[in-house]
Amino acid sequence: MGILASVDIDLAIVDHYLGSMTGPELVVSMEKEHPGLRIILLSGALEVSEELESIDRLLLKGEGPQRLAALVRLLTDENGESAA
Secondary structure (H helix, E strand, O other): OHHHHHHOOOOOOOOEEEOOOOOOHHHHHHHHOOOOOEEEEEOOOOOOOHHHOOOOOOEEEOOOHHHHHHHHHHOOOOOEEOOO
């Protein structure tokens, strides 16, 4: 997570299943470093655990790049700042 400490980010796309940690674990860690961070969770699972209440949107694998682009537009304005 060292790179995240050195950059200012507004939006993260996080996979639900990671190698050394889970997506929810990463999200909790990222939120401590970046309060207000908008998060899209990418998952192949149709159901996600309740511990993910902090994500902004869920993107199911296979929904395609158009859906991803729509979610990014929804969560950011044209200036790249977090949308309300």
